[in-house]
Amino acid sequence: MPLACAQIGQKCTIKGFACSCNVRMRMVNMGFIPGSCIEVMNRINGTLVVRVGQSRLILDCCLATQIQVV
C-alpha cells in the first residue's frame, strides 16, 4: 500500500517507489531504502513525519503516495 495510507504509529517496511529516478535517488540518499523499516509518527493535513532509523523526516502527501510499503 502507499505510505500515505499508513496510520500514525504504524510500522511498515519499504517495498519500492513509484516515482521518477531523481526523486527515488533523493529518497534513497535520505535513508529510504527498500527493505528498511519506516514508522509514521505524525500527520497534519496529509503531510507526514516518519521515522527511518534514527532520523525524523517530513514528507508531503504526494510523495507519501509514491512510496510503497508493506
Added chain:
Amino acid sequence: MVMGEKKVTVALVGNPNAGKTTIFNNLTGARQHVGNYPGVTVEKKEGYRKFNDKEFFIVDLPGTYSLTAYSLEEVITRNFIVNDKPEMVIDIVDTSNLERNLYLTVQLLELERPAILALNMIDVANSTGLKIDDSKLSKYLGGISVIRTNGVGNEGMENLLESISKTNNNRNFSSFRLNYGKEIEAAIQNLEPLLTPLYKNIQFPTRWLALKLLENDTDIIESVQGLEGAQQALQMSNELRRELLRELGEDVEVFIAGQRYQFVGKVYQHAVDSRNVNAETISDKIDKFLTNRVFGLPIFFALMWLVFNLVFTLGAIPSDMIDAGFGAFGSYLDGIISDGPLKSLIVDGVVGGVGSVLVFIPSILLLFLAIAILEDTGYMARAAFIMDRVMRRFGLHGKSFIPLLLGFGCSATAMMGTRTLENPRDRIITMLVSPLMSCSAKLPVYTILIAAFFEEKIAGNVLFSIYLLGIILAMIMAWVFRTTLFEGESEPFVMELPPYRVPTFKSVLIHMWERSTLYLKKAGTIILAASILMWFLTTYPKDIEYAKDYDGLLAMAEEAYSEQVVKEVLLPLSIEELSENAKVATLVDVIQQEEESFLEQTKELEESSSEYSVLMAAKEQKKQQLEKENTEVYSYAEKYITLTQSLEENKANIGNEKSGENLEKSYAGQFGKAIEPAIRPLGFDWRIGISLVSGVTAKEVVVSTMGTIYSIGDGNENASSMTKALQKDEHMNPLVAYALMIFVLIYSPCLAALAVMKRETNSWKWPAVSFVYSTTLAWIVTFLIYQGGKLLGFGS
C-alpha cells in the same frame, strides 16, 4: 600568512544540521569570509586558523546527505574535494544520528583524500545512552582517525586540530574499500583499465569513477564525454548497467546505495551500543504537543503573534532613544554649521534622511534575532511541516515557508533563503511573492502614518490588517503564478526534522548578524546615497521665480507687529522699548518660561489624559498668581507675548509657503507633478509621488524623503515632528494614509532585493517581471481601496 608558514587546506563536510558551521565558527572565529561558489548561488564559507606552526585554511562545504549528482551542493562538495585537493577532509557527523551520517562518510572515503571523522554532538549522544567504540569504528572505516567533539560547547577543537596536524604530517590515507558484491565488483574490474588513461584529465580515483558511471551519474558522464578515450568506457558502462539491471533485478544506483547502507548498518551494529537508547526521544515528546494535529497550527500562529509583538514592543524602547539622539544631533549640527548648501546637505539630507531610517534598526535586529532563535532551536522545520499543506494549496512548496518568514525581516534576505528550494520554478515563485510579506523596511512608513492618522486603540489592528493583506496577496499571486507562468508539478517536499536544541548565545548572534548585515550595509550605502540624491533633487534648482514676494511679506509682517506693539503696549506704558520697564520685561520672561516648561512637560501627553489636566491646572494657577501679583502690568505683558507669538506664526507660515514653493519647483517637484495624474486616482499628490519613486531605492527612503519634504524649515527631523507635519497637511487624511500604506506594501521591491533576485536567477527578466507586476498590482489594489473608501464616506 607569514612567509614560511605552511598553509593546510581543510574541508569540513557533513549532513545538514550536523554542526559543521558551529565547528567552523569555533575554529575560525572572526577570521572568516562568506561568498558564493563561482557561477552558482551556493554559499561558500572560508576562514583561517593558526595552530602550532601551521596556518589552516578552512572551507565549510555545503551540507549534503550524499555525493551523487542530484543537487548542486553534492556536486560542489565532491568537485571541491577532487579538484581543490584539500590536505584534509573532516567529516562531521551527528553522533546521535550516526547510522544515517555514516552513509556520507563511506562515500567520502571512496574519494581517497586524507580524512578525519569528527563525532560531533557527542554530549547529546551520551545523554541518550549511546555508547560508541571509537577504535572499532575507526577499524571498520579503514583506520580513519576518530575525534569526539561538541561544537556547541566548543569542546574537542584542540584535539581536532592536533589530529589534522598528525594526519597531515603522516599523509596516512585510509585504506578503506567497500565490497559491493560480486556483480558490481566484476563490473568495476572491467571498467577500471579503460578509465586509468583518463586520470590525467579528470582526477577522480578510477574505482570511484567506475562506480559513478555504473550509477549513471550525469555530472560525471558530462565531464568524461569529451575526453580522448572516454567513449569506450562510456559504452562499456552502459552495457554493464543493462546487464546488472537484469542480474540484480533493480536499478544499479539503488542497489549500490543499498550496499552502502548495509555496510553502515553492520558498522553500527559492531561499533555502537544502543541498547539503552529510548526509541522515543525528548524531541518526539515535545513534538507531540507542538505539532499536534489539532493544536499545532493554533500554537504556531500564537507563537508568531508573540514573536512579532515582542519584537515591536521591545524594539520601540531603543528606537525612541535613537530618534531623540538623531533629533538632538541634527539640532546640534544646525547650531554649529553656518548656513549654506553644506549645512542643508548634512542636516536635511544625511541626518534627516538616514536618521529617520536608522531609528528602526533595533526592531529589525530583534526580528532577525527571533528568527535565528526559531531556526537554531529546530522549531522552524516544525513550522515548515505544519504549514506545508497550507502552502501547497497556493502552489507553494512547504520549504517556501522559511524564506517567506524571512521576508518579514528583509526581502533580499528572503530571496537568498530560497536557495533551499531545489526546483527553479518553486524558487522563482517564492522570490516573486516574498516582497509581499511586509518587510521591516516598510515598517517606518506604517508607524509614522498610523501615529499621525489613527487612534492608539486601533493602531495595532490597522498594522495587522496591512500585514494580513500582504500575506493574502502573496498566497493569491503564488496561486496565479503556479497556474499560469509556472504550470507543472511542484518538487516533492522531503526534509529532515532536526532534534530540538538549546541554541547557544554565540551561534544565535552570529546567525542574526549574518542576516542583519545585508540590511545594515543597505543603510550605509543605498539609503545614504538615495538620501543625498533626494536632498539634491528637492533643493535644486535654487534660482526659481517665486509666485509671491516672500521677503516683502516678512518685512510687512515685522512692520505690522512693530506698529501694534507700540500702539497696544509701549504707548500705554509710556516707554519706547520694553526693557525700559523692568517689571514688564521680567514678567514677559517668566510667562514665556512657564509656557515653554508646560509645552516640554506635555509634548508626549494626550490632551484627554489626567496628567495633562493636572499640568494644565497648575499652569492656570500659576497664571492667576502672576496676575494677582502684577495687576497693573499683567495685561500688557500678555498682549506683548500674544503679538510676538502671532508674528512668529506668521513668519513660520510665510517660511513654509516659500519652502513649499521651493519644493514644488525643484527637480523632484517637477517630476512629482509630471506623474501626479497617474496617482491622483489613488488619492496621492505629487509629494507622495516623489516619496514613492524614491522608495524604489529602499523602502525606508519613503520616510526619509517625506522627512525632507515635510521638514519645511524645521531642523529637527525626528518622527514626532514629521507626524505633526503630516497631520497639518490638508491633503492627508486617514483614507489617503491607509491607501499609501497599501501601495508601499505591494509596489516594486527595493533595489537591493531586485539586485539579489537578478543574482539568484542569473537574469534581469525576473526582476523586471517583479517590478512590473507588483507596481501594477499596487495601483489596482490601492485604487479599489481608495475609491471604495470614498464611496463609503471615509476620508472626508
